[in-house]
Amino acid sequence: MEVLSEHRAFGGKQGFYRHASTSCNGSMKFSLYQPPQAEAGKVPVLLYLSGLTCTEETFMIKAGAQRLASELGMMLVTCDTSPRDAAVAGESDSWDFGLAAGFYLDATQAPWSTAYNMYSYVVKELPAVLAANFPAADLDRMGLFGHSMGGHGALTIGLKHPEQFKSVSAFAPIVAPSQCPWGVKAFTGYLGADQSAWAAYDATSLVAKQQHPQTILIDQGTSDKFWVEQLKTELFVEACQKAGQAVSVNLRDGYDHGYYFISSYIDDHLRHHAGILKG
């Protein structure tokens, strides 16, 4: 693992790192905030998955999460949103498919399946890199959250791996990718036209079969221009109610899809995770 840069922040350390990834067939970057408490021992790890067009840097510069993470003693980690170094033909043709749009799944279709395996990257490869390089990272106390496409990632991966990700939350998540344009485009490309393969990566389908023992926290702005067509919060809430999955949805009046919304409620999410991981 290569250190790209490190910056003192809130008494801890904000770093950017690069490593060789087999899941993503090339080098991958991630960012990590170590709170001051990481100098004295293990701390819980909160992994954030970003949305379309973002990188490993976006959350760390825009969300304002380090302040409270420093107080609570939580490590923050953000990965990139797709492979970046695999040179897959056509990957830069769309803003919502390919580069910066990995959708946190393992692709089964050529040519994507050689590199677009962000699901394996998040569940296995990145945690192994953390274990090898950051002894303060307590991987037995990991939480998972994300925004938009990354909210989809957090919900699906959290539902599949409740033992690994003990707390889950999302900002403005895509909750039913099989039923919205972004998701249909991504799933068709990465997983193929046969929709039977899609359910494994669709939170609204998944929750019928696999629940998380903890309440899932969701914040959604009511002035989010993607809410009705792409995000469809209500479909997940209905599915949770049927399945008996505890979910807490806060509709935030007048807030949009961006990081001014996220930063306004980031403290609530950190406290949600801390309550479970440190409780």
Next chain:
Amino acid sequence: MEVLSEHRAFGGKQGFYRHASTSCNGSMKFSLYQPPQAEAGKVPVLLYLSGLTCTEETFMIKAGAQRLASELGMMLVTCDTSPRDAAVAGESDSWDFGLAAGFYLDATQAPWSTAYNMYSYVVKELPAVLAANFPAADLDRMGLFGHSMGGHGALTIGLKHPEQFKSVSAFAPIVAPSQCPWGVKAFTGYLGADQSAWAAYDATSLVAKQQHPQTILIDQGTSDKFWVEQLKTELFVEACQKAGQAVSVNLRDGYDHGYYFISSYIDDHLRHHAGILKG
């Protein structure tokens, strides 16, 4: 004035605006955060001046200031770092002169003097735009702060206009531009080779003649790679001591020049200004 975008944030409103500027000979953008208290009446205004390469957006996305501004009931304003719309020949040749490097002065040399008048813009034109468009902005309770080149702007303009800017602070300011490479290059270009014209825009020279009635707060990271050659905090401190200007300098161990440093101490600066403006 044109509204470019507005976003709900921390119960208030984060906006981006554009207006025609005579000082800068073309259109100029600025950003402004209105805390929730602005709906009920006038609130103090805290104007932030950014550093080299920044825009009116940088502080608002990276500093994490809105959270506490919302609590304290302070309006935040950031302007751009140079004219953007004047098409002055050669203005994009250097990263540290011309575009994004206006140095908060009024240029006297051709061709810069037609547009590079950020001093007048900050002192007169922008406050007039605020008065005309944001009735909640209490211009009798304005504070001024900034970073690096913008710290230079805050110190010089604050010393010259203590009646207008009742509180002053800076992050990693250029305190003696006449004695550092960035400043010498900028002042030679904008003000000419005759150094007698430079003192009016040099905080270390200015403070000998004009003091501010309030303590000036400065935070400076000790791992800031520009500290020794460009920033030279100690020259200003010495000059303040000679002149009887109260100054409070916090050297922050291990912090660098970037926004992870600023965000770590932004709350201290907001409280410094609130203590004076709301005291």
